[in-house]
Amino acid sequence: MTIILETRSLSYSYGDETQALKNVCISLEEGKKVALVGPNGAGKSTLMLMFNGILRPSEGEVLFRGRPMKYDAASLRSIRRAVGMVFQNSDDQLFAPTVYQDVAFGPTNLGYASEKVLRYVGFALQYVGLSGYERRPPHHLSGGEKKRVAIAGILAMEPEVIILDEPTSNLDPASSEEIMEMLDELNYGGKTLIISTHDVDLAYRWADEVILMKDGGVVRRGTGPEVFGDVELIRDARLKLPLVVDLYSELAGRGIARASKPPKNILELCDLLQPKSGSRGGACGKIYICNVDEAEEKEILTMLEGLPVDFKGAMGTSAKIVAEKCGISIDFTYGVIDKCILKSLLGKNTIIMTSGGMVDHTLQRIRDYGQESGTKIEATMALSGVPKTLSKLT
Amino acid sequence: MHNLLDDYAHDNALRENSARLKLFLGMGAILLSVSSPTPIAPLFLAITMSLITVILAKIPGRIYSRLLLVPLSFALLSAGVVAFMHGGGQILFSMQLLGIDLAIREEGANLAALLIARTFGGMCSLYFIALTTPMIEIFAVLKTLRIPQSVIELSMMIYRYIFVFLDQATMIHSAQMMRLGDAGTKNTLNSFAMLCSVLFLRSWEQGERLIVAMDSRCYDGKLDLMGPAVGATPRAIFAVTAYLTASAAIAFLTRDVLLL
Numbered sequence: 001m002t003i004i005l006e007t008r009s010l011s012y013s014y015g016d017e018t019q020a021l022k023n024v025c026i027s028l029e030e031g032k033k034v035a036l037v038g039p040n041g042a043g044k045s046t047l048m049l050m051f052n053g054i055l056r057p058s059e060g061e062v063l064f065r066g067r068p069m070k071y072d073a074a075s076l077r078s079i080r081r082a083v084g085m086v087f088q089n090s091d092d093q094l095f096a097p098t099v100y101q102d103v104a105f106g107p108t109n110l111g112y113a114s115e116k117v118l119r120y121v122g123f124a125l126q127y128v129g130l131s132g133y134e135r136r137p138p139h140h141l142s143g144g145e146k147k148r149v150a151i152a153g154i155l156a157m158e159p160e161v162i163i164l165d166e167p168t169s170n171l172d173p174a175s176s177e178e179i180m181e182m183l184d185e186l187n188y189g190g191k192t193l194i195i196s197t198h199d200v201d202l203a204y205r206w207a208d209e210v211i212l213m214k215d216g217g218v219v220r221r222g223t224g225p226e227v228f229g230d231v232e233l234i235r236d237a238r239l240k241l242p243l244v245v246d247l248y249s250e251l252a253g254r255g256i257a258r259a260s261k262p263p264k265n266i267l268e269l270c271d272l273l274q275p276k277s278g279s280r281g282g283a284c285g286k287i288y289i290c291n292v293d294e295a296e297e298k299e300i301l302t303m304l305e306g307l308p309v310d311f312k313g314a315m316g317t318s319a320k321i322v323a324e325k326c327g328i329s330i331d332f333t334y335g336v337i338d339k340c341i342l343k344s345l346l347g348k349n350t351i352i353m354t355s356g357g358m359v360d361h362t363l364q365r366i367r368d369y370g371q372e373s374g375t376k377i378e379a380t381m382a383l384s385g386v387p388k389t390l391s392k393l394t
Numbered sequence: 395m396h397n398l399l400d401d402y403a404h405d406n407a408l409r410e411n412s413a414r415l416k417l418f419l420g421m422g423a424i425l426l427s428v429s430s431p432t433p434i435a436p437l438f439l440a441i442t443m444s445l446i447t448v449i450l451a452k453i454p455g456r457i458y459s460r461l462l463l464v465p466l467s468f469a470l471l472s473a474g475v476v477a478f479m480h481g482g483g484q485i486l487f488s489m490q491l492l493g494i495d496l497a498i499r500e501e502g503a504n505l506a507a508l509l510i511a512r513t514f515g516g517m518c519s520l521y522f523i524a525l526t527t528p529m530i531e532i533f534a535v536l537k538t539l540r541i542p543q544s545v546i547e548l549s550m551m552i553y554r555y556i557f558v559f560l561d562q563a564t565m566i567h568s569a570q571m572m573r574l575g576d577a578g579t580k581n582t583l584n585s586f587a588m589l590c591s592v593l594f595l596r597s598w599e600q601g602e603r604l605i606v607a608m609d610s611r612c613y614d615g616k617l618d619l620m621g622p623a624v625g626a627t628p629r630a631i632f633a634v635t636a637y638l639t640a641s642a643a644i645a646f647l648t649r650d651v652l653l654l
Contacts, residue, residue, distance in 0.1 A: 054610055077612050085610050092603045096617065097530045097554045104618040106611040117618060135620070137530060139557035140404060153611065 003066065004030040004161060004192050005051055005083070010060035012046055020046040022216040023060070028194065028209075030160075033187050035207035036196040037227075039238035042213040044196040045088075048163050051194070052083040081110065084154035088165040090146035091138070099125070099141070099149050100134035106157040124152040128182065129317035144175030151182070161192040168199060177334035178317075180206055185316055188361050204228055204242035205265050212237055225261045244269055267338045270345075271373055284375060285310070285344040287366060288382040292322040293356040300353075301326055303382055310348040313340050315362070319353040328353075337365045344377050351382060399461075400557075403528040407452040412626035413531035414538075415634055420523035422638045426645055427515030433507045435645035436515030442637070443518040451526045461521060462514075469513035477506035529553050530620065537619045547617045555600065563593055 005028040012021040021043045028034055036044045049055040050062050053069055053076045062069045064079055087093045096102035103124050107117045125131050128148040138146060147167065154162055167183070168176035180202065187193050197203050203210055204224040212220040212227050214237045220227050228234060228245050241249075244263055251257040256273065263269040288307055290300065300322070304312075313332035314323045323330050330353075332339040340350040352362055359381075366379045403409075408416065423443055427436040444462075448455050483500025490496070523532075533553075536546050566589050570576070575585035 049606075052610055054606055077614075080610055080612050087603075087607060091558050092600070093607050095551060095554055095604055095607060097533065097550045098620060100620055101550075101618050105608075105613075108616045108618040109612045109614040111614070114618075135530065137400075137404070137528070137557075138554065139561075140401075157611065 001029040001031075003027045004064070005194075006063040006066075007047075007050070008060050008063065010047075010050065010057050010062065012043075012050065012055060012058050014046075020216055021050075021057075024216075024218055026211060026218055026221065028192065030192050031187070031190060032192060032208045033183070033206060034192075034194045034209045034211060035203035036194065036211050036213060037198070037200065037203045037237075037239060038213035038219075042237075043216040044213055045165055046216075047213070048085065048165055048194065048196060051161070051163055052085050053079050054085070077110075081106075081157050082159055083161045083163065084157055084159035086147075086150050086154055086162065086164040086167065088169060090143070090150045093150045093153065094138040094146060097137055098134065099130065099136050099138065102138065102149060103153045103156050106153060110157065120156045120158075121152075124156040125149075127155055127317070128152045129321055142175075143171050144178065147171065147175070147179055148182075151179075155186075159191070161194065162186065164193070164195045166197060167195055168197065168202065174333065176202075178320075181315065181334050181336075182317060185358060188358065198239075200228065200234075200239050201242045201244070204245065212239075225264060229262060248272070265335075265338060267342055267369075270342065283347060284377050285346070285348040285350060286378045286380060287340050287344050288349070288351040288380050289359060289362055290351055290353045290382045291356050291359050292319045292353050297322070297326050300328075304328065304351070307351060307382060308349050309351045311340065311343050311350040313337075313350060313352045315352055315354040316358055318355040323353055337362055341366065341369055341377060345375065399524050400528065402453055402457075402525045406526050408450060408526040409528075410624060411526075411630060412624055413527050414535050415626040415630055416527045417523060417532065417535055419634045419638070420519050420527075422634075423519035423522070423641065424516050426638070426641050427519060428512050430512070430515075430645040431508075431649050432645075432651055433511030434648040434651060435641060436508075436511035438644055439515040439641055440511070440518040442641075443515070443522050447518070447522050447525055451522075453525050458521070458525075462517065465513060465517045466510075469510050473506035473510045476509055477502045480505050534620050543619075546619065550617070551604075555597070558600065559593060559597060562596055563589060566592055 007024050007026050010021055010024040011019065013019045024043075024047060036047065038044055046055060050057055053062075053071060056071055064082065069075065069079055094102050096105060100121060103121045104117050107120045112120065121134075122131070125133065128151055130145065130148055130152065133141070133145070133149070138149065141149065151162075151164075162183075164183070167179055171179065183193055183195070184206075195203075195207075207224060210220075210222065210224050210227040211218055212233065219237060220230065220233060224242075225245075228242055231241065231249075234241055240246075244265060248257060248259075248262045248269060251273070252259075257269075259272055263272050288309065290303065292300065295303075311331045312323075312328060313336035314320045314328075314330045315336040320330070320333065336352055336354075340352055343350050354362055363379055366377055369375075370377055423439050427439050430436050444458065447453050448458055477498045478496055480502035481499050482502070486498050486500060486503055488495065488497035530550075530553075533546055533550055536549075537543075570585045570589065574581070576582050
């Protein structure tokens, strides 16, 4: 694995008294999803502002791809292009009077020709599902839409790393799940993501690596179960246990569940409580996967009529837009794969509508689950001429 | 959710028409209104522009008339003063107030009527622009008129942040009302002063955050401007030209007509 961002004994103080960061040494791998957690004033935001050169460390250094960051204008330009930052308050970030102008801001300043700017903006807005919003002013957008525009503004610069300060604060649950799902999609496309959050449930299930900060220093790094497994540490850091971990530890205390480490999500928790596939009784339901990129609206509708599907899930922005256009009522809009596996274990048939780029990821995830749990779940491509049954591969 | 003129500008039946043409129509009507020597042409413009705004652009008549009341009340007040101050011609009306003779003569009355008509015509035309053309479209037109880039960029930022600060001012105001900041004149004044000072500090901070936001996206002195969305159709151009020509003709033909 390549290390993309690294800090070496990084310290920073605002003014002369308050030391916001003390001797922070971390290295972040390329393509990972990293969550910075910690109480207010732990130095999360300060650290994030160091990653794209907005703040200059008092001591120590930041390395991008192994090279120490320099702070002259040209180096800063290249680092800020490679490491994009989405602010907590979208109104801080959206300063242009229209959505188009805001998303175009980065590409324009990178000196792209206007035709190229247009193409990049079009791509970025389509990615976040806001095509057609070009001429809207930001004050006519909802909180979730503003956040999407802010992300589009960063995407248009094609960064390698995207930093998001509290991406889900002030958003309603559905909007924040959609934003997190979009981040998953981006990560699957190869981007390294760093978020800061107070939402321990989110950090626990979403992040590959959790970095726990307190009083300007890093207290613990590791996977979610590693960091949140330490109850005392979490209490000291003024955080709380993720619900799954809390529930698991109570169940373990009663001798109902037993495992070496806490489950990562509801699916794992369920499997922990009812480990053998046979004990569920009955066969598993099928999971159909529909690639919305390759299908016409009519095709999807006729296909849905023909399939014995109990639950429908839409994963990714474009799939949700297609579902809405077709007037299909969707049961799951986030955590879709896990939800569908759970329903499949109950013997129900489900369909996952998603875009082309995520099909392989979906199949892989279902296959991995099958291998880990020893349960055979049949995943079938709906719509593609000859149905390709993949459970045989496992 | 229509609270501001800006909301109507973004959502009216004439939204998708050429901004340049709408500006031309509005500005032309304003100029004709204020340059007409008699009240007839401005009154004609006021009535027709109002009809265009209410019927063609589908702005609710109730809102529109409430908007017009503001400038109209000013115009009526000043017209009253003008009517009494200008002499000449026959006395139309006279009275005694605290031993002073007050009289309206012909010339004063005519001038007052002209004043009201011009204000009315001009305001109706201005409201037509304000209610049908969003600022962003106007910026795009300004760009093609070779207004200096920096002036447009500054105006765009100011426009954008008006709404951010409007939100903040509303929130601060509600926070003050919740704790009885409006109990009595003294309190109200105090609250208002506090609101102003807090808003100033906030805008200062916002400015600093703006610089960070722009820097982190490689700000290099460039801000993209959008071109006007749609061009005008020949039919629309013809209609606007015919309308303005007709108005100009009315102004010219009625140049010697006096109402009184």
